[in-house]
Amino acid sequence: MLTNKxxxxxxxAVITAEPSSxxxxxxxxxxxRRVGRVVITENDAPAGIFTEQDVLRRVMNRxxxxxxxxxxxxMTTPIQGVPQRTSIVEVLGRMYKGRYRHLLVYxxxxxxxxxxxxxxxxxxxxxxxxxLRDSRTVGDVVSGSVPTVExxxxxxxxxxxxxxxxxxxVMVALEGRIGGIFTERDVLKRVALEDRDMGQVPVAEVMxxxxxxxxxxxxxxxxxxxxxxxxxxxMPVAGDGGEVVGIVSVGDVLQYAKALDIDxxxxxxxxxxxxxxxxxxxxxxx
Numbered sequence: 671m672l673t674n675k676x677x678x679x680x681x682x683a684v685i686t687a688e689p690s691s692x693x694x695x696x697x698x699x700x701x702x703r704r705v706g707r708v709v710i711t712e713n714d715a716p717a718g719i720f721t722e723q724d725v726l727r728r729v730m731n732r733x734x735x736x737x738x739x740x741x742x743x744x745m746t747t748p749i750q751g752v753p754q755r756t757s758i759v760e761v762l763g764r765m766y767k768g769r770y771r772h773l774l775v776y777x778x779x780x781x782x783x784x785x786x787x788x789x790x791x792x793x794x795x796x797x798x799x800x801x802l803r804d805s806r807t808v809g810d811v812v813s814g815s816v817p818t819v820e821x822x823x824x825x826x827x828x829x830x831x832x833x834x835x836x837x838x839x840v841m842v843a844l845e846g847r848i849g850g851i852f853t854e855r856d857v858l859k860r861v862a863l864e865d866r867d868m869g870q871v872p873v874a875e876v877m878x879x880x881x882x883x884x885x886x887x888x889x890x891x892x893x894x895x896x897x898x899x900x901x902x903x904x905m906p907v908a909g910d911g912g913e914v915v916g917i918v919s920v921g922d923v924l925q926y927a928k929a930l931d932i933d934x935x936x937x938x939x940x941x942x943x944x945x946x947x948x949x950x951x952x953x954x955x956x
Contacts (some may be wrong), residue, residue, distance in 0.1 A: 679794055680775045680784035686711045689718070689742035693729055696720055696741045697862050701780045707772050709785065710745050716774055716782050717896045718747030720853040723771075723838075725862050730829050732813065734863075737827055751776050752782055758794065761786060772919075788920045793898055808893045809886030812916035816841050817866040821849055821874035825861060828852060828873045839904045841914055842877045848878035848914055853904060883908045886915065 675791045686709045687696045696708050700722075702933040709723040720741050726745040729736065751774030752761055761773060775784040784885050786897060817837050821829050821844040828840060832854075839853040852873050860876040861868060897905050897920065 673757050673759060675693040675754065675787050676752060676756045676758055676773075676775055677688050677784065679758060679790050679843060680754070680786045681790070683785045684782065687741065688712065689721070689745070690740050692862070693734065693739050693741050693744060697729075697736070697858065701726075701859055701863060706858070707775070707785075707787075709746075709749065709782070711742060711782075714749075716749050718742070718745035719749045719772060719774075720745045721771065726829065726854050726857050727833050730857060730862065731833050732870075740754050749774050751782075752786075753778075755903050756867045762791060765791070789901075789903075791920075806886055806892050807886060808905075808907055808918055809916075810890050811860050811890060812886065812918055814905055816906065818843055818848075818914075819852075819873060821845075821877075822872045825832065825871045825873050825876060826867040827869075829857065829861075830870075830874060838919065839917065841906065842873055848881070848883070848906070850874065850879045851906065852877040852905065853880040855903065874901075883914065884918075886910075891946075 682714065685699065685703050686916045687699060687706050689710050689712050691710075696710075700706065700708055700720075701942060707719055709716055710718040710720055724746055725742055734744070750764075750768060750770055754775050754777055756775075764770065764773060773786050774782055775786055777783050782909075817831055817835055817840040819840050819842055821842050832838070832840060839851055841848050842850040842852055844850065850873075856876055856878055866870075882896065882900065882902070884896065884909050886909055888907075893905055893907075896902070897918070903920050905918045906914045907916045907918060
């Protein structure tokens, strides 16, 4: 239930590192532990978080010595959090409004007790929607066009494009077709720990080849289940002619969650969130 507490879906297995750890050490930790984030703690208290987005936007496009630079220089701080009694639907609202992928969960004494991620929200949405007869297709919630690059484009140029366009992935064109997808996870796993000159490496060498592509007519529930089962953060969506017309991200699960009319409490909570988003209080110039 979306009205349950976030403590019921959070993970308590939080990977941590010290602020003095080098970027290289923390990046290696993320790859070895197969996670997209590490909470940076100082004196047993959260000081920040280091994520795949930080690797892409604060490390890969800067001239940093990752073997010597401490992670405190590139971590995101302060880390955002919610009390463990917060309802899941409220967490959805916080994540949507703040564009957060992870939120710290703390107890009454402000001590860290866990972490909730967008992936856990995705799992919940898939489970809740399993028995619903939602007629919407993935074409209804697709995020729009996706940046595309040629397979021979150097990795450094692709990373610049991702940062410049504030995108989490690009499609890679190969011989007139979509031959792969290059995401933040690929940057972490296949680029960040390499000592090669990425200005000389074509993106085709480090992309995820032959990505699964769903048609725009596929039911939303089916696409989300595919994303959950395969651990995908992004799912390309094809039009009637087979061309990629957009992409569904894990963040789009929030739109789907709005359709999960479980009970009146959930509906009221979403109405309050929508009213806040649309109010003058939530308006920020620029």
